[in-house]
Amino acid sequence: MSLSGDKSAPTTRRKRDAIHLQRVTLAHGGGGKAMRDLVDDVFVSVFDNPDLAPLEDQARFALSALATHGDRLAFTSDSFVVDPLEFPGGDIGKLAICGTVNDLAVGGAKPLYLSCSVIIEEGTELALLRRVAASMARTAAEAGVKVVTGDTKVVTRGACDKLFINTAGIGVIRTGLDLGCHRAEPGDLVIVNGLLGDHGAAILGARGDLALSSPIESDCAPLNGLIDGLIAACPETKFLRDATRGGVATVVNEIAEASQVGIELIDDATPIREEVRGFCEILGLDPLYLANEGRIVAVVPAAAGERALAALKSHRYGQGAVVIGQVTRGPPGRVTMQTRFGGKRVVDMLIGEQLPRIC
Amino acid sequence: MRFVDEFRDADKAKALLAEIGTVAAKAADRMGRPANIMEVCGGHTHSIFRYGIGDLLPKSIELVHGPGCPVCVLPMGRVDDCVAIAEQPGVIFATFGDAMRVPGSKKSLLQAKAEGSDIRMVYSPLDALALARANPDREVVFFGLGFETTMPSTAMTVLQAAADGTKNFSLICNHITIIPTMKAILDDPGLQLDGFLGPGHVTMVIGLEPYEFIGATYNKPVVIAGFEPLDVLQSVWMVMQQLSQGRAVIENQYGRIVPKGGNPVARDAITRVFELRDFFEWRGLGSIEHSGVKMRAAYAQFDAERRFSVPDVKVADPEACQCGDVLKGIIKPRQCRVFGTACTPETPLGALMVSSEGACAAYYQYGPRAGDEPEKANAA
Amino acid sequence: MCLGIPGQIVAITDASRGLATVDVAGVKREISVAFVRNADEAVEQLIGAWVLVHVGFAMSRIDEDEAAETLKILSELGEVAQETEAMRASGRA
Known part of the structure; x- marks a missing residue:
């Protein structure tokens, strides 16, 4: 199956000269030969696929081929800025693929094509760019998606922080599937696919300014395979969302708000790694608000709970799947947590970013 | 986590709550009204809300959230x-x-x-x-x-x-400094407090002796309390024991961290570098001597x-703010005229809405809201 | 308050400056042990000790006997509560 719109286009191009410089200069953004070399050497070589090869200003797809996967197109875009660019368990490249793949997958779409646009600060090491591009290629291969178009800009020192990546993605939504934030009803179960807060803690730790060292790795992962399995086993799944910035607490608040229901979380059931707890205790943070990059919140009818859990647990990214709470009739929009003493507290949306505190 | 998880044990909490109920009934008989206990420290406020402790206590115990959030009181x-x-x-x-x-x-x-x-x-x-x-x-x-x-x-x-x-x-x-501040609260004519949960981590530095006057002069019990939920419950129980028996002394619930004499090495470092100011301005409480x-x-x-040259200009607290009354336990956060309207965590007017340790921010974040079941009757 | 968290000293990183590595649930950080070392003992004696950590300083050595004592009181309270409950139950019977 060829998705290339223009059959006469060459499928391979003359290999450009490899770059031997150590660092990116403004010349690489100038639109001339230096830029073509950079794009070829760093990106095209690793993303190599027939849809990318023509390097037209746009990727072209046959509608008929897309339609074999479902009846609606899903389209999403996400920009990735992370400090540091490489961290335990991942890097900005892996994040950029996973983030967009997951944003498509949680809508019930099969992710197919991604774009990759990079903004590079002059002076950024070529070796770093190569590692990031390789990581993107590896993750895209795992997720079964193709990077089919992109863009490269180089900006003067200080105009961006080393490297920003934007990926947009196209996927196709399975016919008949309708996942929605507004669909939660009293009695439904709230499920997550594993330990919470690993990514947020890994990033804070990797930044180094807090001088904390820990074995915590980011949970960053492409979840489309996991979600495929869940939807196949449990087509009555009502809603999925990846619990990125703002963490699980934010997602459940969004559900409670959109569905005008209450949600009660169970303190003892929220799965948090011992080291993440330690990390949070030291800095006075709440792990429920830490970012995740490989965790989803799923809302399923109570009757389908066991099936959903079993499906999630059978996948490598869902082995820690667990029910963390239930939708209630409680005040609409209100998320509460049953504390281990039988007490109750409100779990609100975060006002701003969580800051480390001493008191 | 060692020295943490043991003090978050739910079964022990249940037993403790039953005991608190018994002692609280005795204290209520003796006092003829509910007991108002102030937790001085914002850390306790945080634990109380995080574990939902307030709702678990008998109605005859009211927790009042004190001034112990150094960020909130910064003018x-x-x-x-x-x-x-x-x-x-x-x-x-x-x-x-x-x-x-x-x-x-x-x-x-x-x-x-x-x-x-x-x-x-x-x-x-x-x-x-x-x-x-x-x-x-x-x-x-x-x-x-x-x-x-x-x-x-x-x-x-x-x-x-x-x-x-x-x-x-x-x-x-x-x-x-905490002691002059507690004294300022104790000297307030509107005082409604019967006892204190003392700040555990301050006390591991200053020791128990500085609190003795609170029992001796003001006849109020103080229990130095740890920050895990069982610590807080046990400390409430100890304060209620004192109230039920008509005692008012300084006791230490947090013996694993707080030695009687505090930490002399740490105090020595303080004395070498710092000296008392004649006065320090507190947001909500005003100027307090030697604080x-x-x-x-x-x-x-x-x-x-x-x-560096600094402006050093005194800026009055916004007039609508009632932080001072909340800090002294005279009103509850939700009774403040700007709580949740002009003053929210996003746009804090008053000190207590600023930090998550502040009583108002904790109330806003964790506490009941309009539309919830009614709050416990307010004793103050 | 002042956020304080128990951790265990696992290594001395700079004896002359009184710096050590503390482990809190698997997360490690260099802290000062200046406030908890005894003048008459080698700083290495602190390895294995549990301390309360606040803003990068060990502020107190945790008294393990006191911790056990507190937990014992709590357990005994639990037994008293159970007995009271049992007495109430038998009184009703």
Whole structure:
């Protein structure tokens, strides 16, 4: 199956000269030969696929081929800025693929094509760019998606922080599937696919300014395979969302708000790694608000709970799947947590970013 | 986690709550009204809300959230001073994360950072000193705040800077002391309090002796309390025991951390570097005698207030704010006329809405809201 | 308050400056032990000790006997509560 719109286009191009410089200069953004070399050497070589090869200003797809996967197109875009660019368990490249793949997958779409646009600060090491591009290629291969178009800009020192990546993605939504934030009803179960807060803690730790060292790795992962399995086993799944910035607490608040229901979380059931707890205790943070990059919140009818859990647990990214709470009739929009003493507290949306505190 | 999880045990909590119920009934018989217990420290406020402890206690016990949040009580004028220093060219301003959002009269440190000031969040004052060493051509100013718990750490950092001959490090000292503040609350004519949960981590530095006057002169029990939920419950139980028996002494629930005599080495560091101010201005409470410390003249070269010119202007609290009445336990946060309307965590007017340790912010974040079941009857 | 968290000293990183590595649930950080070392003992004696950590300083050595004592009181309270409950139950019977 060829998705290339223009059959006469060459499928391979003359290999450009490899770059031997150590660092990116403004010349690489100038639109001339230096830029073509950079794009070829760093990106095209690793993303190599027939849809990318023509390097037209746009990727072209046959509608008929897309339609074999479902009846609606899903389209999403996400920009990735992370400090540091490489961290335990991942890097900005892996994040950029996973983030967009997951944003498509949680809508019930099969992710197919991604774009990759990079903004590079002059002076950024070529070796770093190569590692990031390789990581993107590896993750895209795992997720079964193709990077089919992109863009490269180089900006003067200080105009961006080393490297920003934007990926947009196209996927196709399975016919008949309708996942929605507004669909939660009293009695439904709230499920997550594993330990919470690993990514947020890994990033804070990797930044180094807090001088904390820990074995915590980011949970960053492409979840489309996991979600495929869940939807196949449990087509009555009502809603999925990846619990990125703002963490699980934010997602459940969004559900409670959109569905005008209450949600009660169970303190003892929220799965948090011992080291993440330690990390949070030291800095006075709440792990429920830490970012995740490989965790989803799923809302399923109570009757389908066991099936959903079993499906999630059978996948490598869902082995820690667990029910963390239930939708209630409680005040609409209100998320509460049953504390281990039988007490109750409100779990609100975060006002701003969580800051480390001493008191 | 050792020394943490054991003190979060649900079964023990149930038993303790049953005992508290029994003692509270006895105390209520004796007193003829509900008991108002103030937790002085914001850390306790945080634990009480995080574990939903308030609702679990019998109706005859009312917890009143005290002034022990050093960020909340920081007056606007002091924040303005910090912003003024942070905005000077060449300065790296280092602060605990807590202080970032505290509103000054014009802006917070977070806003100053957005406008281009080099403001860094650090975990330890030692990290600020390390910044000074790593940036010899910059002036690093550390924002020292907190009660006696934190004072020794900044003092030791200054001593270290002096020993190393570090020239580009200084401290803007906003440390405050707990005892004069408790005394100011006890002297308030509107006082409604029957006993205190004492601040465990302050006391591990200052020891038990400074609290003795509270029982002796004011006839109020004080129990130095740990911060895990069982610590808080056990301390409430101990206060209620005293009230039911008509006793008023200082007791220590937190013996695993708090030695009777505190930490003399830490106190020595404080004494070497700091001396009492005649007065210190508190947001919400006004000026309190001897409630803050400043740097001794011997360490003038590390005193940011002497090294930089600061506006040093007193800024009155917004008039609508009733933080003072909340701090003294006279009203509950939700009874304040601007709570949740003009004053929210996003746009805090008053001190207590600023930090997550502040009583109002905790109420807003964790507490009941309009539409919930009615709150427990207010005793105050 | 002042956020304080128990951790265990696992290594001494700079004896002359009194710096050590503390482990909190698997997360490690260098802290100062200046406030908890005894003048008459080698700083290495602190390895294995549990301390309360606040803003990068060990502020107190945790008294393990006191911790056990507190938990014992709590357990005994639990037994008393159970007995009271049992007495109430038998009184009703």
